[in-house]
Amino acid sequence: MNGFEKRSQQKMQAIKNATFALLNQPEGVEGVRMDKVAKAAGVSKATIFKYFHSKERLIQQVFLDYLDTIAMEATDFLQEDRPFEDKLMALAQVKIKHLEQVDQQFFIDLMNQYSQKADAELAAKMQAYNQRYYEVMATLLQQGRQEGKIDLKYSDEFIMIYLESMVQGVTNPAIYQKINIHYTEYWAEMLLKALAPSPEK
Structure with a gap:
């Protein structure tokens, strides 16, 4: 350069x-x-x-950079040699850290930008982000099964639909405004407990 x-x-x-x-x-x-x-x-x-x-394109780029930063940091954590539970909780910690760095209005505006505007570039970026997220989670779930931490009755498809439904709910600005940042960690804890194999009787 x-x-x-x-x-x-x-x-x-x-x-x-x-x-x-x-x-x-x-x-x-x-x-x-x-x-x-x-x-x-x-x-x-x-x-x-x-x-x-334009002002709109500048704001869009700031939002995209924010998403890229979270994605890169999460990917780095997932590449480390850690147990399944540690990686899942690390993902929650990454989200908590980045949510703590922004004002609540920032995230509400980001979700509005994504959900309410016909923004082809942001939509394509989010689609690529979601596809990468699916691939990463599929690998993580495979690790969880190998470690005996996920009940085999739960398929990847079911778990991903479950996670997507949670994400869609949280990204609704009306719901996000009611959420405590640390609920992200609680969701990860609840997910771990929900996925765990049933104790043998």
């Missing part, structure tokens, strides 16, 4: 950082104004539009 490309990347990151900070204010998306972003990032509004073309 030459000097010009490096400076461009630094400017783009400064713009995204400024936008991320504004998205984590109580006003959320409604509080993101290009003059505020430009001032916080130390660039002109023209520079913002040069790199991101």
